[in-house]
Amino acid sequence: MKSWIEVPTDSDFSLANVPFGVCSFPSSSTLSSTTLAPCTPRCCTAIGNHAIDLHLLAEAGLLDNLLMTTESDESRCSEIITNFHPRIIFSQPTLNEFMSCEKHVWVAVRNRLLSLFLDSSSSSSNNDIQIAIQADNRLQQNSALQSQCMHPLSTTLYHLPASIGDYTDFYSSREHATNVGIMFRGRDNALQPNWLHLPVGYHGRSSSVYPSLASSATTSENDCERNLVGGEKMSTVRRPCGQLQVDPLDPAKGSIYGPCKLMDFELEVAFFVGGPTNTDYEQDHNQQQQQPRGRPLTLSEAQDRIFGYVLMNDWSARDIQKWEYVPLGPFTSKNFATTISTWVVTSMALEPFRCETSAGVQGGGGEPTPLEYLKDPNYGSYDVNLSVSIQPSSTSAITQICTSNLKHMYWSSAQQLVHHSVTGCPMNAGDLLASGTISGKDQHNFGSMLELSWKGSREVKLESGEVRKFLKDGDAVIMKGGVKGRVGACRIWTMLCTNFAGY
């Protein structure tokens, strides 16, 4: 499986990935003759070191007549998908319309892109790809179109992949919930009574979800370093001010206004909801006007409504959180910024990396078995290595302070989605559902400074000789996600680099 487009061996964007995102190309000179202005965000994919403008592929007819992939090999490719309008869908400034399509459309678009990227002249066997995709040489042979639709990632600007109607943050890593529980309630009452029965979550603030501006072309540690030192295209999150307890040990003494002193990150992975909204019309015959109402999703429905995943940093002001969160949950301590990576890695791309969660079987270790509506026949997660590194402003040395893995999730994405809708909440394409901090068993697997410094009681050492309990102004926080693919090692997520700054 080889592309005619150059794909460096350590690229985030091999043929195994084919992510979706929203980009603009203000510095492009080749876009001046096309329908959308260069600075207009449009839907894209990425391969090797290039972003590919899907709007222009669609305009050129290369995304027409998509074929439905069915279960049987015989009937595969026999049916053309109707009611899919790529020229309209991919000229949108967000992926919401594409996400709202049924899963078979996502699969068909992905397969067509693979066809267009495959080298038609290459004699290499296709043993490496799951579905035997035939090369489609229409882009390979059209250099004029190539020059318009292919853009170096180094000059690509990133936008939010979707207009996020609602954003929810779960709390689904057992190790994280246990760590927090031990710190605040002691070892005997670490997990709350409800935790093993349902995926605990809360509504977040969608207006403060920001895209990471990090250039995905900088794939090696060295490149990243240069990039960080150069300071180019890094999104910046500023230390917030808010209400803090006068005395951290005694809430009865009231609060002061001031800058957060306990700034933290949370290593998370979030997914975008796709497919049609789970609504029905009321059957009440007395009504003149019928309103759509949410209905609970089943688990098998939910599996086809997970469009794809991003890395997420859920910035957290721990001292503000501590004072405000009783009894209704985190509020201003979280709603100033949440950063996500901008290339959405599809569930199709992640499927080969499906694995058992580190919990094994729910109920297998004496935990309660999930209630019927939460039983997931495909219970599991993905084997995606995650890491967090810090680069202080004083140095070019980057220290990896945490390694974790997406498999450390007790509740699966499908279970989260089903539970979210259990009472009838409408789940819309473009909604973002986050994992919660993903921590593993050992100390170096903890996904937040709160846990790494164990509530500020121990120091995390950096290569520069500095130490951290929480974040300092000027720290760059670098999150990465990677898989070991069948086609060699590949990282499938762009890095999430964010600079943290004081006021």
Add this chain to the structure above:
Amino acid sequence: MKSWIEVPTDSDFSLANVPFGVCSFPSSSTLSSTTLAPCTPRCCTAIGNHAIDLHLLAEAGLLDNLLMTTESDESRCSEIITNFHPRIIFSQPTLNEFMSCEKHVWVAVRNRLLSLFLDSSSSSSNNDIQIAIQADNRLQQNSALQSQCMHPLSTTLYHLPASIGDYTDFYSSREHATNVGIMFRGRDNALQPNWLHLPVGYHGRSSSVYPSLASSATTSENDCERNLVGGEKMSTVRRPCGQLQVDPLDPAKGSIYGPCKLMDFELEVAFFVGGPTNTDYEQDHNQQQQQPRGRPLTLSEAQDRIFGYVLMNDWSARDIQKWEYVPLGPFTSKNFATTISTWVVTSMALEPFRCETSAGVQGGGGEPTPLEYLKDPNYGSYDVNLSVSIQPSSTSAITQICTSNLKHMYWSSAQQLVHHSVTGCPMNAGDLLASGTISGKDQHNFGSMLELSWKGSREVKLESGEVRKFLKDGDAVIMKGGVKGRVGACRIWTMLCTNFAGY
């Protein structure tokens, strides 16, 4: 102050109101020749028994050349507002674009509408209106336009006034927070330590905010009754299923799946955010791409960013809530439905009813004085009477079970908005911020069944002879809001009637 349009004395929509909403008119025969199809939602106002199509007023040029109202009487009406495009703004299917304008635009549109509705031939003095508005007879004299843009409320269909980017629910009635605290933690620890220092709130789910379909033409109790019995145009909320404790007294026994047994309403008032978003661009000169970031609003800014108010029923499944809400707050117990009234009563219309809150002066009763950023020089609320009635399906008798008042708010709307943005959360036009349950001191002033039945320990008697602790299937919940205006009594909110049904 008299309109040439008939305004019944008990109408919600006198010249003192002039609300904004989004309506459609599928049964209209006069709209066939206009640009928007009759079933297309568009921006409207209401006067008397009519909805007025603002899109058609704008198309006819009647909203052009709006005048800026300035402080001094001399310079008033001297300046024409530029960069306001009523044809575009009022042909939108939501009020978001209008809400995003500066407050002086809202005032100018309201004043123009008053001019158009004033009877130019009436000799009555204008002593009753605050600003001496001159009648503008262009609508009064244009019967062709009248027949197109005026629609009986009885055939008007209602939509959400705005696309709600984010919805937040506060907890700002001291009496309500105290009641809940006494029930769950005892009288000595009723208020949490943070409650008097900041407006406690949490992020809600915007996808499940629904418009009330109740016809606002039914203004008298009798009309309402007929309407309810007829069952026309009532939105229906269904009893949700979810996770409940096996043993309500012992969470350690785990949970079952089943229908909520403790269904409740919450009497609330919510406001829509207006004006420009509180964002700045990062000044970091190293960045190629600049991202807008939220910045804290000041209290004086916040006062001009409150567009207007609606009634709200925050449906609550108490048994689901009890099991799930620790430690991150309510989730599936609230995210199945939140109903709002559809006519937005502007802050301009409410201004004459400004009053002290029932708390008097913050700090005056020994409470902490608010931190500097929360000090509200205009601290207060509005004197708006609120009520909740129930009509069981078995009877036509309606029982008023609660009377309350918007003045029972300890934290003002401006304080809520400022605190929401204190760490830098972007607040967008169309965001909805709710008061929390508004309870008064006495038992009949409690704004939820949880409080009225004191956690199910006492029965609420209905006129039919039935009793309630929580809601039963078939109960219609009717919320009303009214003010005593200078021009006689007038109710300024349409009723919020919702039918509650089983599965």
